[in-house]
Amino acid sequence: MESRIDRIKKQLHSASYKLTPQREATVRVLLEHEEDHLSAEDVYLLVKEKSPEIGLATVYRTLELLTELKVVDKINFGDGVSRYDLRQEGAAHFHHHLVCIECGAVDEIQDDLLGDVEKIVERDWNFKIKDHRLTFHGICWRCHKKSDEKTENDKQ
Numbered sequence: 597m598e599s600r601i602d603r604i605k606k607q608l609h610s611a612s613y614k615l616t617p618q619r620e621a622t623v624r625v626l627l628e629h630e631e632d633h634l635s636a637e638d639v640y641l642l643v644k645e646k647s648p649e650i651g652l653a654t655v656y657r658t659l660e661l662l663t664e665l666k667v668v669d670k671i672n673f674g675d676g677v678s679r680y681d682l683r684q685e686g687a688a689h690f691h692h693h694l695v696c697i698e699c700g701a702v703d704e705i706q707d708d709l710l711g712d713v714e715k716i717v718e719r720d721w722n723f724k725i726k727d728h729r730l731t732f733h734g735i736c737w738r739c740h741k742k743s744d745e746k747t748e749n750d751k752q
């Protein structure tokens with residue numbers, strides 16, 4: 597985690613920003629919750645647990661700065677809430693999401709998988725792809741398991 601913070605610090609420096617203690621507190625929360633997709637309010641509540649002096653506006657500005665510097669990506673799963681998602685280091689494109697319509701769980705696919713699609717789009721539309729957002733909506737394996745178990749129980 598420390599080396600990751602160091603690299604983010606360098607990213608900020610190369611854009612002439614400092615990793616102030618407030619910014620660092622926000623970055624730490626994002627790293628500690630890398631699996632999650634936190635809203636600005638979620639991040640703020642977690643930052644506040646350790647650093648009660650930091651306000652929502654500061655956290656919000658930090659998140660916007662980190663978005664600008666491509667440390668995080670801002671995403672929306674259709675519920676009107678902007679969420680902040682750490683970008684995988686060295687990944688050319690943003691990862692994909694599987695959103696469960698039953699339980700709301702969000703899983704990530706880190707493999708790009710879109711190589712062939714990207715080639716077709718670039719060729720047929722003469723379009724240079726820089727990034728993409730891909731969210732699948734469906735029913736996750738946990739919910740499948742639950743409904744399988746329920747069917748089993750109903751049979752008995």
Ligand SMILES: [Zn+2]
Pocket residue numbers: 633681691692693704
């Ligand atoms: Zn994600």
Ligand SMILES: [Zn+2]
Pocket residue numbers: 689708710711714728
């Ligand atoms: Zn891609």
Ligand SMILES: [Zn+2]
Pocket residue numbers: 696697698699700701735736737738739
């Ligand atoms: Zn589910």
